[in-house]
Amino acid sequence: MKQQIYDCAPGCPVASTLQFIAGKWKGVILYHLIYQDATHFGELLRAIPSIGRRMLALQLKELQKDRLINRIVIQETPSKNIYYRLTPLGATLQPVIEAMATWGNHYNHSGAK
Amino acid sequence: MKQQIYDCAPGCPVASTLQFIAGKWKGVILYHLIYQDATHFGELLRAIPSIGRRMLALQLKELQKDRLINRIVIQETPSKNIYYRLTPLGATLQPVIEAMATWGNHYNHSGAK
Numbered sequence: 076m077k078q079q080i081y082d083c084a085p086g087c088p089v090a091s092t093l094q095f096i097a098g099k100w101k102g103v104i105l106y107h108l109i110y111q112d113a114t115h116f117g118e119l120l121r122a123i124p125s126i127g128r129r130m131l132a133l134q135l136k137e138l139q140k141d142r143l144i145n146r147i148v149i150q151e152t153p154s155k156n157i158y159y160r161l162t163p164l165g166a167t168l169q170p171v172i173e174a175m176a177t178w179g180n181h182y183n184h185s186g187a188k
Numbered sequence: 189m190k191q192q193i194y195d196c197a198p199g200c201p202v203a204s205t206l207q208f209i210a211g212k213w214k215g216v217i218l219y220h221l222i223y224q225d226a227t228h229f230g231e232l233l234r235a236i237p238s239i240g241r242r243m244l245a246l247q248l249k250e251l252q253k254d255r256l257i258n259r260i261v262i263q264e265t266p267s268k269n270i271y272y273r274l275t276p277l278g279a280t281l282q283p284v285i286e287a288m289a290t291w292g293n294h295y296n297h298s299g300a301k
Contacts, residue, residue, distance in 0.1 A: 087236075088292025089215040089285060097210045102202040123200075167291060172202060174287040178280060179201025 092171060095141055100126055100134045105165065105172050108144060114158040135159060143168065205284060208254055213239055213247045218278065218285050221257060227271040248272060256281065 096102045103123055107113040113122035120131055138144045143165035149156040209215045216236055220226040226235035233244055251257045256278035262269040 087216065088290075088296055089219045089288045090212055091292035091295050092288040093209070093212060093215050096206070097212070099203055099206060099210070102206050103200065106202045167294065171284070171287040171291050174284040175202045175205040177201075178284050179204035181280065182204050183201055 092168075095143060096168070096171070098134075100130065101138060102172060102175055104131075104134055104138065105143065105161070105168055106176060108159060108161050108165070109169050109172055114160065116157065116159075119159070138165070205281075208256060209281070209284070211247075213243065214251060215285060215288055217244075217247055217251065218256065218274070218281055219289060221272060221274050221278070222282050222285055227273065229270065229272075232272070251278070 096105065100123065103126075104119060107119060107122050113119045116131065116135075119135075120126070120128060123131065126134075135144070135146070139146055142162055144159050145162055147158050147160055209218065213236065216239075217232060220232060220235050226232045229244065229248075232248075233239070233241060236244070239247075248257070248259070252259055255275055257272050258275055260271050260273055
């Protein structure tokens with residue numbers, strides 16, 4: 076996904092960030108990679124119950140293309156060990172993802188629905 | 189937009205937050221209302237150069253439906269003064285929007301494209 080520079084006026088940097096994490100899943104995937112509680116494809120599939128195999132594969136590919144994560148392949152005969160890890164650029168999103176998790180947690184338990 | 193509770197697993201609160209601000213414009217509109225540098229429709233239209241009148245009206249309506257902003261109408265004969273203001277719930281998104289603006293600013297000036 077060709078990234079744009081939104082630097083036109085004061086609010087535009089927010090759009091620069093949203094282009095990377097908009098949509099329902101990328102923020103959640105980044106959350107798990109930041110907290111390292113799920114880094115393999117199967118672990119991510121279990122950690123994000125309603126995402127589905129095809130959508131998870133698609134989102135991981137986009138996050139790779141955007142250089143936020145790397146796909147690490149370790150050749151261990153007879154099998155391969157594949158997991159995903161944040162790039163330095165991806166790791167800088169931690170404060171954004173943390174702020175979202177904090178707000179979401181508060182919203183979920185605040186009865187504000 | 190009927191809001192959902194994403195509380196299924198650790199990462200899900202991030203999805204709870206993203207459902208409010210996903211897409212290209214809501215985060216930018218909230219930024220301006222947080223920093224009060226544009227609160228009237230015309231000011232927001234000028235502050236967000238490429239949004240367009242129809243899209244701005246649509247996004248403001250959704251933000252109102254989600255109870256993140258209020259539309260304030262002050263009757264001043266002969267005209268009306270209409271502006272938008274964050275609700276208490278909307279104001280709690282400030283840390284998320286700030287984190288996005290900071291990251292976006294860094295990204296815009298980091299040559300990471």
